[in-house]
Amino acid sequence: MMAQYLALKAEAADCLLFYRMGDFFELFFDDARRAAQVLDIALTSRGEHQGVPIPMCGVPAHSAEGYLARLIKAGCRVAIADQTETPEEAKKRGGSKALVARAIVRFVTAGTLTEEALLEPRRANVLAAICELRGSFGIAACDISTGRMELEDCPADRLGAALARLGASEVVAPEGMSAAPQDAITRPARDFSSDTGEARLKSLHAVATLDAFGDFTRPMLAAAAGLIGYLDHAGRGKLPLLLPPVARASDAHLAMDEATRASLEVLSANQAGRGSSRQGSLIEAVDRCVTGAGARQLADDLSAPLTNVAAIEARLALVDWLHSDPLLRGDLREVMRAIPDLGRALGRVVAGRGSPRDLGQLRDGLSESRRIHDFLKGAKFRPALLDALLPALTGHGALTDHFTRALVPTPPTERGQGGYIAEQFDHGLDELRQISGDARRAIAALEAKYRADTGIAALKIRHNGVLGYFIEVPARYADALMVPDSGFTHRQTMAGAVRFNALALHDEASRIAQAGGHAQAREEEHFAALCEMAIAARQQIAATAAALARLDVAAGQAERASEGGWCRPALAEDRALEIVGGRHPVVENALAARGDRFVANDCALSDSDRLWLIGGPNMGGKSTFLRQNALIVLLAQAGGFVPAQSARIGLVDRLFSRVGASDNLARGRSTFMVEMVETAAILAQATERSFVILDEVGRGTSTYDGLALAWAVVEAVHGTTRCRCLFATHYHELARLAESCDALSLHHVRAREWQGDLVLLHELANGPADRSYGLAVAKLAGVPTPVVARAKAVLDRLEKGRAQTGGIAAGLGDLPLFAAAAEHNEDVADTLRARLDATDLDALSPREALELLYELKRDAGTLP
Numbered sequence: 001m002m003a004q005y006l007a008l009k010a011e012a013a014d015c016l017l018f019y020r021m022g023d024f025f026e027l028f029f030d031d032a033r034r035a036a037q038v039l040d041i042a043l044t045s046r047g048e049h050q051g052v053p054i055p056m057c058g059v060p061a062h063s064a065e066g067y068l069a070r071l072i073k074a075g076c077r078v079a080i081a082d083q084t085e086t087p088e089e090a091k092k093r094g095g096s097k098a099l100v101a102r103a104i105v106r107f108v109t110a111g112t113l114t115e116e117a118l119l120e121p122r123r124a125n126v127l128a129a130i131c132e133l134r135g136s137f138g139i140a141a142c143d144i145s146t147g148r149m150e151l152e153d154c155p156a157d158r159l160g161a162a163l164a165r166l167g168a169s170e171v172v173a174p175e176g177m178s179a180a181p182q183d184a185i186t187r188p189a190r191d192f193s194s195d196t197g198e199a200r201l202k203s204l205h206a207v208a209t210l211d212a213f214g215d216f217t218r219p220m221l222a223a224a225a226g227l228i229g230y231l232d233h234a235g236r237g238k239l240p241l242l243l244p245p246v247a248r249a250s251d252a253h254l255a256m257d258e259a260t261r262a263s264l265e266v267l268s269a270n271q272a273g274r275g276s277s278r279q280g281s282l283i284e285a286v287d288r289c290v291t292g293a294g295a296r297q298l299a300d301d302l303s304a305p306l307t308n309v310a311a312i313e314a315r316l317a318l319v320d321w322l323h324s325d326p327l328l329r330g331d332l333r334e335v336m337r338a339i340p341d342l343g344r345a346l347g348r349v350v351a352g353r354g355s356p357r358d359l360g361q362l363r364d365g366l367s368e369s370r371r372i373h374d375f376l377k378g379a380k381f382r383p384a385l386l387d388a389l390l391p392a393l394t395g396h397g398a399l400t401d402h403f404t405r406a407l408v409p410t411p412p413t414e415r416g417q418g419g420y421i422a423e424q425f426d427h428g429l430d431e432l433r434q435i436s437g438d439a440r441r442a443i444a445a446l447e448a449k450y451r452a453d454t455g456i457a458a459l460k461i462r463h464n465g466v467l468g469y470f471i472e473v474p475a476r477y478a479d480a481l482m483v484p485d486s487g488f489t490h491r492q493t494m495a496g497a498v499r500f501n502a503l504a505l506h507d508e509a510s511r512i513a514q515a516g517g518h519a520q521a522r523e524e525e526h527f528a529a530l531c532e533m534a535i536a537a538r539q540q541i542a543a544t545a546a547a548l549a550r551l552d553v554a555a556g557q558a559e560r561a562s563e564g565g566w567c568r569p570a571l572a573e574d575r576a577l578e579i580v581g582g583r584h585p586v587v588e589n590a591l592a593a594r595g596d597r598f599v600a601n602d603c604a605l606s607d608s609d610r611l612w613l614i615g616g617p618n619m620g621g622k623s624t625f626l627r628q629n630a631l632i633v634l635l636a637q638a639g640g641f642v643p644a645q646s647a648r649i650g651l652v653d654r655l656f657s658r659v660g661a662s663d664n665l666a667r668g669r670s671t672f673m674v675e676m677v678e679t680a681a682i683l684a685q686a687t688e689r690s691f692v693i694l695d696e697v698g699r700g701t702s703t704y705d706g707l708a709l710a711w712a713v714v715e716a717v718h719g720t721t722r723c724r725c726l727f728a729t730h731y732h733e734l735a736r737l738a739e740s741c742d743a744l745s746l747h748h749v750r751a752r753e754w755q756g757d758l759v760l761l762h763e764l765a766n767g768p769a770d771r772s773y774g775l776a777v778a779k780l781a782g783v784p785t786p787v788v789a790r791a792k793a794v795l796d797r798l799e800k801g802r803a804q805t806g807g808i809a810a811g812l813g814d815l816p817l818f819a820a821a822a823e824h825n826e827d828v829a830d831t832l833r834a835r836l837d838a839t840d841l842d843a844l845s846p847r848e849a850l851e852l853l854y855e856l857k858r859d860a861g862t863l864p
C-alpha cells in the first residue's frame with residue numbers, strides 16, 4: 001500500500017493527497033500535519049515508515065466537500081485519489097490479498113471548483129492563465145462554474161489593471177515568467193503554444209475557424225492553450241464547461257489598477273484589522289439583484305466599466321425603462337427571484353458532477369425564463385438592449401417539455417436512492433417499480449401472517465444494510481422460532497432480540513432487490529440521456545442564463561436608483577465632469593444608519609478648470625468628496641444610474657485613486673513608499689482622458705519633503721499629464737500654485753467654530769481654505785484639554801516665526817515652472833553635447849583640453 005501511496009503522492013506533487021480508504025479519505029505525512037492544522041481535526045498515526053510512525057488524519061468521504069472547501073480557502077490544492085475498482089474486482093484480479101487499484105481522479109484547486117457548496121453564489125470564480133509573447137501579454141480567463149471564457153491581449157502597462165479586474169482565485173503562468181504574480185501556479189512553457197490553443201478551441205467548439213467568435217491574437221491563443229492545458233490536468237482529461245471565448249479589447253474597459261480598486265473599495269472594503277469583506281463596499285451599496293447570477297454580472301460590470309458610449313447608453317436605456325415602470329419592474333423581479341442558478345447547474349452537469357436536482361433546476365429556470373419572455377414581449381417602448389436579449393430567453397420548449405415529463409417535481413441531489421424519474425415517463429421503469437412495490441406490500445402481509453402463525457404480536461420484519469430483510473422477535477419469544485422445523489432460520493442474536501430469516505421473506509426480498517436494481521439502472525440511463533440533452537444545448541442555456549443575469553442587473557440598478565433618488569448620467573466625448581448634488585453611496589448609507597444626513601456636493605471639472613485643489617480640516621469630507629466623484633464615474637460607465645441630482649461625464653479611459661494609506665505594510669513597504677509607488681504609476685500612466693483623485697500626497701514624510709513633492713506632483717498633473725484631477729491637501733502653501741497654473745482652481749470643505757467648538761459642514765466651497773483647524777479636530781477627537789492647550793501655545797510660536805520668515809513656502813513664488821526648468825536644462829545639455837561630439841580628444845594638447853573645460857563650464861552657466 002505504501003508503494004501505491006507514494007507513487008500517487010509523487011503524481012500529486014505539491015497538492016495534498018486525499019487517499020480513499022473505505023468510507024474515508026486519508027492523508028499521511030506532511031499532508032496530514034497541514035490538513036489537521038487547517039481543519040482542526042485529530043492527527044493520529046498508522047504503521048511505520050522507515051521506523052518512524054506515519055502521521056495520519058482522515059475525513060469521511062460523504063462529507064468531504066465541507067473539508068475541501070476549508071482547505072481550498074486556506075490556500076491548499078488537493079488531489080483526490082479514489083478507488084477505481086471494487087474490492088471484489090480486486091480480489092478477482094489478484095487474489096484475496098490484492099490491493100484495490102487507485103488513481104488520482106481530479107485535482108481540486110481554487111480556480112477549478114464547480115461544487116455548489118464550495119462556491120459563493122454572488123461571486124464569480126475565475127481561473128486565469130497568462131503568458132508573454134513578443135512583448136505582449138495574453139490573458140485567458142474562465143469561470144468554469146458557468147463556462148464563461150474570455151481572452152485578452154494587453155500591453156505590459158495594462159497587465160496589472162487587467163489582472164486586478166479579473167480578481168482570479170488562481171493564476172497559471174509558464175515557468176520562468178518574470179511578470180507573473182508571485183502566487184501563480186507554474187506550468188511547463190511548452191503548454192502555452194498558440195497553435196495548440198487554436199487547435200483546442202476549434203475542436204472544443206467543433207468549428208473549422210474561430211472567426212465567428214472574434215478576432216484572436218497569438219498571445220490570446222497561447223494563453224488559452226495554457227488555460228485549457230491546466231484544466232485538462234486538473235480534471236484528469238475531463239474538461240469542464242467552456243463556452244466559446246469572447247475577445248476583450250484591452251481598451252474597451254475603464255482601466256483601474258489594483259491600488260485604485262482597493263482604495264475605492266469596489267468589490268470589498270478594507271475593514272480595520274479584519275481583512276476585507278463585501279460589507280461596506282461599493283457593490284454592497286449598489287447590489288439589489290435578486291439572483292446570484294445577477295450579482296455576479298454586476299460585480300463584473302463594476303470591475304470592468306465600459307469606454308464605449310453606445311454600449312453604455314444601451315445599458316442605461318434598459319435601466320431607465322425599468323426605472324420608469326415600477327409595477328413592471330416589481331413583477332419582473334418577483335419572477336426572477338425564484339429562478340434557480342442556471343449557469344452553475346449547467347456547469348455541474350457538463351463537469352459530470354450534476355445531480356437530478358440540477359436537471360430540475362434547468363427545467364424550472366428555462367421555463368420561468370420563457371414566462372419572462374412572454375411577459376416582456378407584451379411591453380411597450382422596449383429599449384434596444386431588451387429586444388436583443390429577448391430571443392435568448394426562449395427556445396427551450398422541447399427540452400423543458402421533455403424534462404417536465406421525465407423528472408419528478410423536486411428531484412433529489414443524490415442519485416443513489418433513485419426515484420427522480422417521474423411515473424409514466426417509462427413504462428418499463430413503472431413495471432419494475434410496481435414489482436418492488438408489490439413485493440413490499442407482500443412483505444407487510446407476511447409480517448401479519450407470521451404474527452398470526454406464531455402468536456407473537458411483537459414480531460417485526462425489518463431491514464438493514466448488512467442482513468437485508470429479516471424477522472425480529474424479542475429474545476424471550478425466540479425459542480419457539482429456534483426449533484428446526486419452525487420454518488425460520490436463525491441469523492443473529494442481539495442483546496434483547498433475535499433475528500431470523502424465512503423462505504417466503506427471502507423470495508420477496510430478492511424480488512425487491514432485483515427489481516430495485518433494474519429500476520435504478522434504468523433511471524441511471526435516463527439520467528445520462530437527460531444530461532446529454534442539456535450538454536448538447538449548453539450554449540443556448542448559457543445564453544439564457546446570461547440574458548437573465550443582464551435583466552436582473554438592470555432591474556436591480558433601477559430599483560436602487562428609485563430607492564435613493566439616483567439619476568441617469570449623460571455621457572459625453574469631451575472632458576467634462578459636471579456633477580450636481582453628488583453623494584457617496586456607502587458613506588450615505590452609513591450616515592443614514594446613524595440617523596445623519598449626507599451633504600450633497602457639486603463637482604465641475606472641464607478643459608479649462610481640470611484640477612481642483614481641495615483644502616479644509618481633517619474629517620471635513622475631502623476624501624469622501626474625492627471618492628464619490630470617482631465612484632460616480634465608475635457607476636456611470638458601468639451603465640447604471642448614479643447618486644446625484646444630475647451628472648454629465650466626459651468618458652474616462654483610466655481611473656486612478658490614491659486615497660488613504662493602503663495597508664501594504666505586510667509586504668514590507670512603508671506607507672510613504674507605497675504612496676510614492678502609486679503616485680509614480682499615476683504620473684506614468686494617466687492620459688488626458690484619465691480621471692485622478694489624489695489625497696494628501698506627501699503626508700507620509702517630513703513637512704518640507706512632503707510639500708515639495710505635493711507641489712511637484714500638482715505641477716506635473718497640471719502641465720504634463722493634463723488629466724482631470726481632484727487633489728486634497730492640508731498644505732495651504734499649495735494655494736500659490738493657482739497663480740501659475742491656469743486650469744487649476746482652489747476649493748475647500750467648510751467648517752466653522754461655534755462657541756469654541758468645531759462644526760464640520762461637509763460642504764464644498766470655492767476659494768482656498770483659511771486655516772486647518774487641526775487643534776479643533778484634535779479636541780473633537782477627545783485629546784485631553786491640557787495637551788490641546790499646550791499645542792495651541794506651540795502653534796502661536798510657530799505662526800509668529802512664519803510671519804517673520806514668510807513661512808516654509810517663502811520664495812516658492814519665483815520658482816521657475818517645473819516644465820520650463822526642465823526644458824532649459826535640456827537646451828544647455830544639447831549644446832554641450834554638440835560641442836563634445838565635435839571635439840577630437842586625441843587632437844588636443846593638455847592646455848587646449850583645460851581651456852575647453854573652462855569654456856564648457858561657462859556655457860553651462862556653472863562657472864562662478
Ligand code: ADP
Pocket residue numbers: 587591597598599600601616617618619620621622623624625749762763
Ligand atoms: P477628510 O478626508 O477631510 O479627513 P473624510 O472624507 O474622511 O474627511 O470624512 C470624514 C467623515 O465625515 C466621514 O466619515 C463622514 O462620516 C463625514 N462626512 C464626509 N463627507 C460628508 C458629507 N458630504 N455629508 C455628511 N457627512 C460627511
